[in-house]
Each structure stands twice: as C-alpha cells, then as structure tokens.
Amino acid sequence: MPAPQILSTGTPVTVTVNDKPHTLAEATTLAQLLASIGLSAGQGVAVAIDHAVVPRSAWSTHLLADGDQVLVIQATQGG
Amino acid sequence: MTFVDVWKQHDFAEIGRAIQRKTAVDVQRALGRVGAGLDLEDLAALLSPAAAPFLEQMAQLSQRRTVERFGRTMQLYAPMYLTNICANVCTYCGFSAKNRIPRKALNDAEMLAEADVLQGHGFDHVLLVTGESSRYGAAYFSNALRLLRPRFSSLSIEVQPLTEAEYAGLSADGLSAVLVYQETYNAEVYARHHLKGPKMDMAYRLETPDRLGRAGVKKIGLGALYGLSDWRAESWFIGLHLRHMERSHWRTRYSISFPRLRPHEGSEIDITPFNERELVQAACAFRLFNLEVELALSTREGAAFRDRALGLGFTSMSAGSRTNPGGYAGETPSLKQFDIDDSRSPAEVAALLRSQGYDPVWKDWDSTYDGNDVRAACMPKTQALRGSALGSAR
Amino acid sequence: MMSDSPEFNQRSLSKMNASTLVIAGTEFSSRLFLGTGKYSSGAVMAQSLEASGTQLVTVALRRVHTDGARDDILAHLDRNRYKLLPNTSGVRDAKEAVLAAELARDALETNWVKLEIHPDPKYLMPDPIETLKAARDLVQRGFVVLPYVHADPVLCKQLEEAGCAAVMPLGAPIGSNRGLESRAFLEIIIAQSKVPVIIDAGLGAPSHAAAALELGAHAVLVNTAIASAPDPIAMGHAFKLGVQAGRIAYESGLAGRSTNSLAQATSPLTAFLSESQS
Numbered sequence: 156m157p158a159p160q161i162l163s164t165g166t167p168v169t170v171t172v173n174d175k176p177h178t179l180a181e182a183t184t185l186a187q188l189l190a191s192i193g194l195s196a197g198q199g200v201a202v203a204i205d206h207a208v209v210p211r212s213a214w215s216t217h218l219l220a221d222g223d224q225v226l227v228i229q230a231t232q233g234g
Numbered sequence: 235m236t237f238v239d240v241w242k243q244h245d246f247a248e249i250g251r252a253i254q255r256k257t258a259v260d261v262q263r264a265l266g267r268v269g270a271g272l273d274l275e276d277l278a279a280l281l282s283p284a285a286a287p288f289l290e291q292m293a294q295l296s297q298r299r300t301v302e303r304f305g306r307t308m309q310l311y312a313p314m315y316l317t318n319i320c321a322n323v324c325t326y327c328g329f330s331a332k333n334r335i336p337r338k339a340l341n342d343a344e345m346l347a348e349a350d351v352l353q354g355h356g357f358d359h360v361l362l363v364t365g366e367s368s369r370y371g372a373a374y375f376s377n378a379l380r381l382l383r384p385r386f387s388s389l390s391i392e393v394q395p396l397t398e399a400e401y402a403g404l405s406a407d408g409l410s411a412v413l414v415y416q417e418t419y420n421a422e423v424y425a426r427h428h429l430k431g432p433k434m435d436m437a438y439r440l441e442t443p444d445r446l447g448r449a450g451v452k453k454i455g456l457g458a459l460y461g462l463s464d465w466r467a468e469s470w471f472i473g474l475h476l477r478h479m480e481r482s483h484w485r486t487r488y489s490i491s492f493p494r495l496r497p498h499e500g501s502e503i504d505i506t507p508f509n510e511r512e513l514v515q516a517a518c519a520f521r522l523f524n525l526e527v528e529l530a531l532s533t534r535e536g537a538a539f540r541d542r543a544l545g546l547g548f549t550s551m552s553a554g555s556r557t558n559p560g561g562y563a564g565e566t567p568s569l570k571q572f573d574i575d576d577s578r579s580p581a582e583v584a585a586l587l588r589s590q591g592y593d594p595v596w597k598d599w600d601s602t603y604d605g606n607d608v609r610a611a612c613m614p615k616t617q618a619l620r621g622s623a624l625g626s627a628r
Numbered sequence: 629m630m631s632d633s634p635e636f637n638q639r640s641l642s643k644m645n646a647s648t649l650v651i652a653g654t655e656f657s658s659r660l661f662l663g664t665g666k667y668s669s670g671a672v673m674a675q676s677l678e679a680s681g682t683q684l685v686t687v688a689l690r691r692v693h694t695d696g697a698r699d700d701i702l703a704h705l706d707r708n709r710y711k712l713l714p715n716t717s718g719v720r721d722a723k724e725a726v727l728a729a730e731l732a733r734d735a736l737e738t739n740w741v742k743l744e745i746h747p748d749p750k751y752l753m754p755d756p757i758e759t760l761k762a763a764r765d766l767v768q769r770g771f772v773v774l775p776y777v778h779a780d781p782v783l784c785k786q787l788e789e790a791g792c793a794a795v796m797p798l799g800a801p802i803g804s805n806r807g808l809e810s811r812a813f814l815e816i817i818i819a820q821s822k823v824p825v826i827i828d829a830g831l832g833a834p835s836h837a838a839a840a841l842e843l844g845a846h847a848v849l850v851n852t853a854i855a856s857a858p859d860p861i862a863m864g865h866a867f868k869l870g871v872q873a874g875r876i877a878y879e880s881g882l883a884g885r886s887t888n889s890l891a892q893a894t895s896p897l898t899a900f901l902s903e904s905q906s
Binding site for chain 3: 172173175177192194198199200201202203206208210211226227228229230231232233234
C-alpha cells in the first residue's frame with residue numbers, strides 16, 4: 156500500500172512556511188524545500204511541522220504533505 | 235548529597251586549630267558583616283578566643299537582632315519523659331543501658347496524667363523525650379502523639395533516629411518538630427563515648443536531619459553535647475550542619491540547643507570545660523551567624539544565669555522541667571536523666587520574663603494550619619476552661 | 629597576612645566558591661556572559677565579544693524570512709571560543725517554550741537553553757508560572773535549563789529543585805540599565821542557592837557588574853549596556869574588568885560596614901559573667 160504522500164497524479168502540494176503559502180511539486184522533501192529558500196543544515200536552522208520538530212537527520216527523507224504548517228527558525232541576535 | 239558528605243570534607247582537629255588562629259581583625263570583620271550575611275569563616279572568628287574581648291559587643295548585637303526578628307517574646311515548653319529505657323551504653327548519660335536504675339515506660343493513663351499537670355501550668359508546646367529502644371519505636375510514638383495531640387498545639391520529640399518513612403508517618407500523627415543532637419561531630423570522641431547499641435552508628439545519626447528534611451518535618455533541632463570535646467569546633471560543625479540543612483531543606487525551620495554535661499548517675503568521665511561565658515559566646519555567635527535560627531535555653535542552666543542570659547539571643551526556654559518519666563504527676567521514683575539547676579515553676583519563670591519585658595508564649599504557632607487540628611474534634615475540660623478550640627497565646 | 633590559615637582558607641567550603649565557575653559540568657574562567665542582541669553589525673559584535681573575554685553568549689531564534697535577508701550570526705560566532713546558549717525569547721507560555729527549546733537543540737546541537745517566557749511584550753517581565761512548568765518539562769527532556777526569572781527566592785528554590793542547572797534572576801527590567809534594583813532579594817537567592825546564580829538583565833555599568841559579583845553572584849549576563857554603548861568594544865573590555873574586580877574582592881573577603889552602631893545598653897549585658905566561671 157503506497158504511503159499517503161506519494162501522489163500518483165502529480166498534484167502539487169500546498170504547505171505554509173512561516174504562515175506563507177508555498178506550492179510544491181509532488182514528493183518534495185523538507186531538504187528540497189529548504190534549499191529552495193536558500194537554507195541548509197549547519198546554518199543554525201531548525202524546522203517544526205505542525206508543532207513537532209523534524210530533526211535535521213530526517214530532512215532529506217521527510218516528504219511534505221498537503222496542508223503541513225512548516226515553521227522554519229534560525230539562530231539570530233538576542234540577549 | 236547528605237550532611238555526611240559535607241562533614242567528611244572537614245577535619246575536626248584542623249578546624250579547631252584554624253579557629254584558634256583567628257585574630258581580632260577577623261572578629262571585627264565578622265561583626266561588620268552582620269546583616270549582610272556571615273559565612274563559616276566569620277562564624278569561626280566569632281567562636282575563637284580572639285572574640286572573647288568582644289563579647290559585650292556580640293551580646294548587644296545579638297540581643298538587638300533577636301528582638302528585631304522574634305520580637306520581645308520567649309517561647310516556653312516542657313519536656314515530658316515518656317521512657318528511660320535505652321539500648322545504648324553512652325558514658326555520659328544516666329539512662330545508659332548498663333546503669334542499674336528503675337526503668338519505666340509510660341502507658342496511656344500515665345501520659346495523660348503528665349499532660350494534665352503540664353496543661354495546668356499553661357504549656358501548649360511539649361517535647362516528648364525517650365531513651366533509645368526498639369521496643370518503644372515509631373508505633374509507641376505514634377500512639378503518644380495521637381493521644382496527646384488534642385491536649386497540646388505543638389508536640390516535638392527527642393527520641394532515637396528513625397527512618398524517613400517513620401518520620402513522615404509521625405508528621406501525619408501531629409508531630410511538629412524533632413530534636414536530634416549529634417552529641418559530638420568528632421568521630422574519635424564519638425566512638426569513645428558510645429560503647430554499645432544502635433547509637434554507635436555515627437553516620438546514621440549524622441544523616442538524621444536530612445531524613446527529617448526529606449520527610450517534611452517542619453522544624454529540626456540541632457546541637458552537640460558540650461563537654462565531650464572542643465566546644466569551638468563543635469559549634470562550628472553545628473553551623474556547618476545548619477548551613478547544609480538550610481540549603482537542602484529550605485522549607486524547614488531550625489533550632490539549636492546547648493546541652494552541657496552535668497552531674498548524673500553513671501560513669502565519671504573527663505569533661506572538656508565549657509563555662510557560662512563560653513556558652514554565651516557560642517549563643518551570640520550562632521545568632522549573628524544566622525538571624526533566623528531558634529536558640530533554646532534549658533533548665534540544666536542555673537536560675538541566675540538564665541535570668542541574665544535569656545535576652546542575649548535565646549528564643550525558647552523550658553521551665554519547671556522533670557527529666558524522669560512520670561516526674562510531673564509524681565507517682566514513680568524513676569531516675570532522672572540529669573539534674574535540673576533552674577527548678578522554678580513555670581509560673582515563676584513566666585513572671586520573671588514579664589518583669590524583663592518579655593511576653594511568654596506558650597504555643598509554637600506552627601501547628602495552626604497543618605490540618606491536624608484534632609483539638610477541634612476533642613475538647614477536654616481543661617481546654618474548655620482555657621478558651622477557644624484554637625487555643626490562646628498564653 | 630591577616631588570615632594565616634592556608635589549610636582552612638584553601639579548603640573549599642563550597643564548590644561554587646572556587647575561581648572557576650562550573651555549570652552543568654562545564655567550566656568557565658570568565659564570569660561575564662554576553663547577549664548578542666542590539667549590535668549594529670556582526671563585526672562590531674564579534675569584536676565586543678572578544679574584548680569582553682566572554683566564553684558564553686546567548687542567541688535568539690526567529691522565523692526566517694523566506695524571501696530576502698538571511699541571518700548569518702553564526703558566521704560571526706566562533707563556536708570554539710564561545711558556548712552558545714539559545715534563549716526562548718518570544719514564546720508566551722510553557723508549551724511554546726518547549727517547542728522553541730527543541731528547535732534550538734536541533735538547530736545548534738546544544739542541549740543548553742536559556743528559558744525565557746515573557747507574555748508581556750511591553751515590560752518583558754518573565755512569567756513565573758509558565759517558567760516553572762516549562763523548566764520541569766525541559767529537565768525531563770534532558771535539557772540543561774537556565775531559567776530567567778524575577779528575583780523571587782522561593783521561585784528560584786523551586787527551579788533548583790526541578791533540576792535547573794542555574795538560576796538567572798533579573799537585576800532590573802531588561803534594557804533599563806538600572807543596576808541591582810532587586811538587590812535585597814538577590815542576596816537571599818544567593819544565600820539560599822545550591823546552584824550558580826547568574827544575574828541577568830538591567831546591568832548598565834561595569835560598577836553594577838562588580839557589585840553583583842561582590843554580592844556573591846556567580847556570573848552576570850550583560851547585553852544592552854555593551855551593545856548600545858557608543859563604543860561597544862571598549863565597554864565590553866570595561867565590563868570584563870568590572871566582573872574580575874568584583875569576583876576577586878568577593879573571594880578575598882570583603883570588609884563589612886564598620887558602622888554597626890550599637891545602642892548603648894544602660895548596663896553591660898555580659899558583666900554578670902565575670903563572677904561565674906562554671
């Protein structure tokens with residue numbers, strides 16, 4: 156039985172990234188999404204999907220699903 | 235980490251030597267830091283020979299700080315000896331197992347008879363004292379507490395070291411405070427004086443206050459038996475113990491007592507001198523080191539001394555004490571643990587306090603809200619005569 | 629030498645009195661921690677950090693802009709020199725704080741977290757209830773928790789009991805530069821604490837930092853006073869000196885106030901002891 160994320164018809168996937176909608180090709184991994192906005196591991200970046208952290212070790216295999224709320228944070232100046 | 239780990243880091247003899255080396259400048263620095271917080275080095279300075287010329291200054295500071303914190307009040311309490319049965323052989327104690335004395339353990343009726351007398355005097359805070367015997371353990375104490383709780387707002391105990399679970403259970407029975415004196419913090423001296431019985435286990439005794447803290451007992455009494463060893467080092471270790479306990483069990487109150495070896499039936503032992511002047515120095519040192527600790531002055535001290543010393547830092551006094559089981563009701567001629575020097579009645583002591591501008595307080599306010607107000611459910615006649623179910627301050 | 633008892637003095641009465649500060653097993657020779665906010669540029673920040681001699685700096689987390697400017701703070705922070713302490717600034721409750729801590733752990737590969745919850749965006753006062761809740765949760769999850777709180781002694785003991793590695797009570801409101809306004813309570817916290825006490829927020833001058841160390845604090849955290857100074861690099865250096873001065877003074881034994889004015893008792897309290905020697 157195929158995993159739900161694999162769409163057979165090539166339907167684009169819509170997710171929000173920091174509350175902004177992004178439309179992605181089917182079967183996009185988290186790593187690919189981050190790369191598309193110029194980010195990668197090692198830059199002080201972390202990701203949560205629907206309030207659950209997705210560790211960097213899983214970025215290249217985690218497939219995004221339609222409706223995912225993706226939160227991408229990065230280390231910055233602060234006291 | 236328990237106190238045993240802390241205690242092991244310090245050598246008794248070296249501490250004694252270090253205290254001897256403190257100078258007048260050290261003492262003055264310590265006095266200047268009162269209010270800002272003294273550390274253990276400051277305590278050492280105040281306990282040292284170099285502090286002797288400063289005693290008047292220490293006493294004045296101590297008196298002022300005590301009144302600031304506690305008001306012009308003095309708590310009064312009475313010891314009630316429940317048993318003199320003891321499994322230990324301790325060289326300094328009249329109850330030592332090898333002393334052939336009449337042994338006694340009070341039954342319910344006898345306890346209530348003692349309670350009648352103490353209530354008649356006005357006491358609302360009683361310290362239950364026993365020898366150390368496994369035959370009279372947690373079950374016996376539990377019964378005594380439940381029996382006496384309707385009669386007194388605060389019940390403390392001075393008994394053998396118990397387990398944490400036993401202390402927690404007794405708290406539920408209405409226990410307010412536990413006094414457990416280390417006798418001496420010097421391992422070699424400890425071994426020399428505790429010759430037989432469970433009390434030989436020094437580490438278990440050292441850890442007793444920690445067990446009390448974990449069990450949630452509201453007040454813990456520390457102390458050493460002055461006369462066994464160098465009083466300055468003993469006092470410093472009491473300060474070390476107090477500091478550890480306050481950091482580890484911050485919800486608990488603490489008191490320090492000053493038992494001094496006095497004449498008694500039993501072996502004659504070498505007593506290291508500790509005179510009244512030194513007792514005042516120790517008490518003032520503790521007060522300046524710790525502004526909140528309660529300091530108790532017992533009837534082992536003479537009347538004249540107590541009259542003049544009570545205002546120098548003490549916050550509680552016993553009065554009219556009997557140190558033999560059944561001693562108040564006067565029925566059984568059992569042996570006293572030690573001789574009393576201030577034999578005035580509680581009424582006389584209360585009058586003396588008032589004459590000095592102190593308000594005698596018969597109740598340790600601690601117990602009012604602990605949910606153990608059994609008294610409301612059970613009102614003996616003497617309570618009804620004395621006022622409301624919640625008791626009164628005198 | 630006044631105090632000529634080397635064995636007694638060198639014997640460490642408490643681990644926290646030693647010169648090296650230890651937090652959760654990590655040693656620090658500098659007791660000045662720095663925040664990285666409010667600097668005009670990454671370069672100025674880097675130079676200020678160097679001038680201060682700090683070994684631990686805080687960073688915040690923020691949502692990336694998916695289009696446009698990137699944060700490159702890590703490019704300016706040499707992780708071999710500075711331990712990074714991510715804070716949870718921006719969260720409003722315990723739940724958000726836990727998520728922020730987990731994100732920080734993954735982003736920066738550290739389980740250290742400065743727990744900072746201020747639902748009040750105007751004064752940035754820390755929420756004690758949510759902080760205690762979050763601290764308990766985060767300790768369970770294996771974090772080294774350094775909570776930022778008001779100078780509340782009971783709260784600090786509760787946090788210590790919950791397993792926090794240190795406590796960070798504030799000296800004055802964030803960014804106020806008012807110094808140790810909570811001094812009386814900081815004294816109590818320091819006296820009672822079994823874990824390091826790091827005074828954070830409100831320190832505006834090197835003298836404030838020195839005062840904090842003289843009080844017995846184990847470290848201070850400074851941000852606004854350095855970052856917003858006209859010459860942050862010089863100010864970083866000045867704070868370094870202030871912290872060192874305060875700590876050396878504390879360890880060598882500060883004199884107390886000499887004016888403990890005594891009311892003259894009408895008659896001496898201890899005269900009665902001359903006669904009795906029993």
